[in-house]
Amino acid sequence: MRRPLVVGNWKMNGSREQNTELLQSILGLLPESEKVELAVCAPFVYIDQVSEQVANTSLALGGQDVSVHVSGAYTGEIAAPMLAEFGCRYAIVGHSERRQYHNESNLLVGQKALSAIQGGLTPIICVGESLEQREIGSALDVIGSQLQSVKSVIGDQGLAKSVIAYEPVWAIGTGLTATPEQAQEVHQFIREQLGSIADGISILYGGSVKAANAADLFAQPDIDGALVGGASLVAEEFINIAKAV
Ligand code: PEP
Numbered sequence: 001m002r003r004p005l006v007v008g009n010w011k012m013n014g015s016r017e018q019n020t021e022l023l024q025s026i027l028g029l030l031p032e033s034e035k036v037e038l039a040v041c042a043p044f045v046y047i048d049q050v051s052e053q054v055a056n057t058s059l060a061l062g063g064q065d066v067s068v069h070v071s072g073a074y075t076g077e078i079a080a081p082m083l084a085e086f087g088c089r090y091a092i093v094g095h096s097e098r099r100q101y102h103n104e105s106n107l108l109v110g111q112k113a114l115s116a117i118q119g120g121l122t123p124i125i126c127v128g129e130s131l132e133q134r135e136i137g138s139a140l141d142v143i144g145s146q147l148q149s150v151k152s153v154i155g156d157q158g159l160a161k162s163v164i165a166y167e168p169v170w171a172i173g174t175g176l177t178a179t180p181e182q183a184q185e186v187h188q189f190i191r192e193q194l195g196s197i198a199d200g201i202s203i204l205y206g207g208s209v210k211a212a213n214a215a216d217l218f219a220q221p222d223i224d225g226a227l228v229g230g231a232s233l234v235a236e237e238f239i240n241i242a243k244a245v
Contacts, residue, residue: 004245005225008040008232023053025235036245051087062090068111080119091116094126096169110153124163131170164203165227171207180216187222211240
């Protein structure tokens, strides 16, 4: 019922030349089977370039963030309809790096998810606990309240049009990965929180996913794919993660 999804988050990496090289390699290795959907989330300035290169392929495109506003005097912001105009299907919202370095609150993340949906995009809503929160046993409480805040803004109707990404902050870019059991425990909890609409919602895992650990993670019943940072910058790794689904 849920089609597996593997999304590459390029973060603030790339150049026109590097993007072309990476995309050509990814497109050359893209599995023919449509069992898995693949997407890349490029820096805003490269959205146009990537959009042209993935046109007429099965590789989808997304932004790494989105404004809560549709247009107007919001210097530096990018609106959802702008991303949609360039063929984006997704927008990541609430990535822990934005929560941490840009003080994004749970409520703002909900508003960004709403703005993405209203602009015709699917938000990839990131949730996850810090190491300290895990160590004191409050991981599920933290994730529950992150989800609740988003739900208070977009409701079940909005959640049904979203993808959730569980990304333990301590596993992002650190080489540490949640064990498949740790990840499954949280994914199952998230699914329970989603209630009656849960079956239709994809829940991705993110945090140092590589080709070598992907299959064990994807074998878990509530893990529907991955949000991949570092490994998405290496075409073979990225494709092998998708093949592990
Ligand atoms: C991410 O940025 O969402 C991420 C999971 O990064 P990495 O795969 O590098 O840990």
